Amino acid sequence: RKEVEQDPGPFNVPEGATVAFNCTYSNSASQSFFWYRQDCRKEPKLLMSVYSSGNEDGRFTAQLNRASQYISLLIRDSKLSDSATYLCVASNTGNQFYFGTGTSLTVIP
Amino acid sequence: DARVTQTPRHKVTEMGQEVTMRCQPILGHNTVFWYRQTMMQGLELLAYFRNRAPLDDSGMPKDRFSAEMPDATLATLKIQPSEPRDSAVYFCASGRGSLYEQYFGPGTRLTVT
Numbered sequence: 001r002k003e004v005e006q007d008p009g010p011f012n013v014p015e016g017a018t019v020a021f022n023c024t025y026s027n028s029a030s031q032s033f034f035w036y037r038q039d040c041r042k043e044p045k046l047l048m049s050v051y052s053s054g055n056e057d058g059r060f061t062a063q064l065n066r067a068s069q070y071i072s073l074l075i076r077d078s079k080l081s082d083s084a085t086y087l088c089v090a091s092n093t094g095n096q097f098y099f100g101t102g103t104s105l106t107v108i109p
Numbered sequence: 110d111a112r113v114t115q116t117p118r119h120k121v122t123e124m125g126q127e128v129t130m131r132c133q134p135i136l137g138h139n140t141v142f143w144y145r146q147t148m149m150q151g152l153e154l155l156a157y158f159r160n161r162a163p164l165d166d167s168g169m170p171k172d173r174f175s176a177e178m179p180d181a182t183l184a185t186l187k188i189q190p191s192e193p194r195d196s197a198v199y200f201c202a203s204g205r206g207s208l209y210e211q212y213f214g215p216g217t218r219l220t221v222t
Binding site: 031032034042043044045046049087091092093096097099101102 | 142151152154157165200207208209210211212213215
């Protein structure tokens, strides 16, 4: 079983739609969580960190559910520019940093 | 705007040749990661350094790959001899520790023919 699992998609949504991604992690000792965005043929870029209380940055909201060991990313009012692959990450103090394989999003005009 | 830099950006080489990739982490970051990304495997962690000491290189084929940090401003990843299956994008990332976010360089796109 992989340390971090994501639905690879693809998710194809119309502009303006709300879309949500989930990501599950297997190591209960995981302490830090992040979402990265990767555009085609580019490097992953940090989108946001995920805090226990949940956090919001504009149209993006990240949530952490420790009991069920998953993190989520909600994108509201999708833009064409949101089309990318979204990677979730879980890490712990044991120097272990795990990336999911990514979820592909295409926002359609 | 501090960034991780990597050289070269593209490399095409023949099987059997040595390949050296270089990375300059963001100033002040004490952790450096090397990743390999292919369409089939996604992002794989190859090696991880903290304060220039290798902490985890279990993801790296030991017989042909080696990673070093000769100083705090330079990390290197070498492949000798290279094989066609090594063709991938190699990313370097730096950060302040395993609990903190990482920042990626633009990658080295390696093609071994």
